[in-house]
């Protein structure tokens with residue numbers, strides 16, 4: 459019997475540069491989460507897929523490969539580090555794929571026209587808690603430095619994601635426990651997003667969470683209803699809940715309250 | 716850089732209100748064959764700014780796109796093939812994108828536009 463193994467980027471074909479972040483545990487966790495969600499992604503049939511902060515290109519190449527060929531979707535990736543964008547270009551070409559690339563801060567220059575167009579957005583941001591002044595330094599430091607709680611870049615990406623995600627758009631985001639993923643989910647919930655931790659992995663140094671977020675009209679309705687008195691109660695009630703292995707807010711939220 | 720990407724880019728300089736479409740300064744154009752996918756093209760049609768695509772394709776030396784379009788044209792194979800070629804197969808390899816309002820040049824090198832701003836432009 460022949461079992462089809464979905465293709466992802468191969469490490470020997472991933473290009474590198476001293477100033478560019480090599481694929482690491484966080485990158486592997488994100489791609490593993492995408493693989494685990496592959497059946498849903500295939501059914502979703504995204505027409506525009508994007509990565510913010512593509513680094514070596516390992517993730518966006520894997521996404522293009524696991525969705526099986528390029529001709530049915532537009533792939534676009536950005537990075538603030540010009541070396542990273544070049545390395546991504548080499549990685550993509552080595553795998554025979556095509557991804558459009560832009561050197562920019564988050565999605566600056568693309569936000570206006572990509573407004574509500576992106577069906578799948580993947581982000582492995584700089585998430586390590588660091589002194590504030592290390593954020594946005596040139597070169598390799600900017601690949602991990604995330605400022606206080608590691609949230610500086612994440613908190614700038616979330617409103618952009620909200621702007622460019624289509625009505626059926628999905629965001630896959632890598633976070634650490636130090637980033638307070640629960641708070642990220644709650645913050646996005648107020649904008650009408652349901653969320654789920656689709657993968658949790660502890661390595662020697664880090665406790666990684668991959669969050670999947672999507673717009674959910676029911677979540678938005680519930681949030682609007684709660685804007686009054688009830689809101690304070692609910693937020694109070696939600697905070698002490700220990701972070702479950704797999705949590706769902708939105709579609710299935712009744713089970714969690 | 717495909718014309719599809721040119722179609723998704725606008726000038727991000729602080730204070731610019733008419734940043735789209737970016738004009739193109741053409742150094743080198745390359746053509747790369749891409750698998751034809753009619754469904755994808757029909758899908759993208761609604762998302763593309765047609766005038767910007769026509770102007771962009773002319774800048775890259777391709778004059779076959781009609782100035783005016785309507786969605787019924789998506790039934791025509793001939794039209795779809797022209798749309799496909801302009802949108803996906805023509806690449807600006809070297810050159811620049813120019814902000815229509817300020818004239819600021821965003822370089823395009825090895826097919827990659829650089830939209831990073833200077834401190835005083837953010």
Ligand SMILES: C[S@@+](CC[C@H](N)C(=O)[O-])C[C@H]1O[C@@H](n2cnc3c(N)ncnc32)[C@H](O)[C@@H]1O
Pocket residue numbers: 479480481482484485488510511512513514515516517536537538539542562563564565582583584585600601602611
């Ligand atoms: C943790 S690395 C992830 C790289 C790659 N996606 C991966 O998973 O292996 C974060 C990447 O985000 C980029 N980055 C940092 N700040 C950015 C910003 N403001 N806009 C775009 N990219 C940024 C870094 O240059 C780096 O390549």
